[in-house]
Amino acid sequence: MKKEDSKSLIKEPDLSYSNYTYADYLTWDMEEMAELIKGKVFKKAAAAPRRIHQWLAGNLHTELNLFLKGKKCQAYIAPFDVRLPVKSIKDDKIYTVVQPDICVICNMEKLDDRGCIGAPDLVVEVLSPGNKQLELQHKYEVYEESGVREYWLMDPEGQTLLIYTLIQGNYQPSRLMTSGDTAKSSAIIGFELDLESFFAEIN
Template sequence: MSDATRIRMTLAEFKAMPETSGFVEFIAGEVIVSPTPKYPHQQSVAKIHLYLDGLDLAGEIVLSPMDVYFGEDALEPDVFWVMPGGRCQLGEDGYWYGAPDLVVEVASPSTVYRDRGRKFEIYEEYGVREYWLVDTDARFIEVYALVDGRFERKGVFGKGTEFTSAVLGQTVKVDMLFK
């Protein structure tokens, strides 16, 4: 898969761009256009969304493409959950502002560097309470929880395992996310 295309512009210019169905983020003054995800990535995103939806959580479960604004950055998490009254709010412009309670990123070759790097830092800085990094090839989930303003790695969970999500208040069966 090819690398992402990067274009410098201001946040105001980014917000003035026409809507797109592609994967476009704005980080540190750069528009980052990534290749369309492949089927296994999208299949995982759909399964995670369906699993979370089946938990009957209050609030909103949102799929990409959907911008979430963190200060001067606009990211597109693959899946995120916003609890009622949480820090992330839907703006009048139809975009989300602030830290969702849960962010899930499904790693792909063109995004894994950002998912583990700058996006990880932004999610941590703005107070995302729980971050799941999913590897569809290796079939595991790396789970981070915000503790005293820093992400703490709770573990790597693979086939046949489960973990407790403090944010969701649920035990998550990893096999259900990959079946």
């Protein structure tokens, strides 16, 4: 997402600082993609993600769009800002802004010109060598705390999928699924993904 125009754009925020807000985020002019998690900056690699990562994310986004056609939910693919407020929706009071690989939002009131404010119904993150710790630890925590109903964690190299479902405020993991399994979403009712045919197209 293009940041708002500002006369005082900051090229590189201090990565050791841990109290940045969305208002600060809007002033950054960084070449790399960055996310803000509980006030701390996490930069993504300057190089583009691997081809297999982009293929998988793009094709899953297409599957979701086809399923959601005519329905009230909408699917978005990164880069797309998702702000996760805790107590206030004011820019200078939001400390977490993430860019999931894919997210689905069913409450249209959460959408504005800058992205999504509040928890999506479904978030999909596709693992890559440089982001595993970020996805497995930091994002898991903020997705759970903010109320993301379902969190899919896909590994394109291992061709596996793990689904975390929010139950009474805590994530409950599925078993590790792979080719031969059919993934079924509890957040997007009716959406199913045949993993054997889906992963079979990777080459």
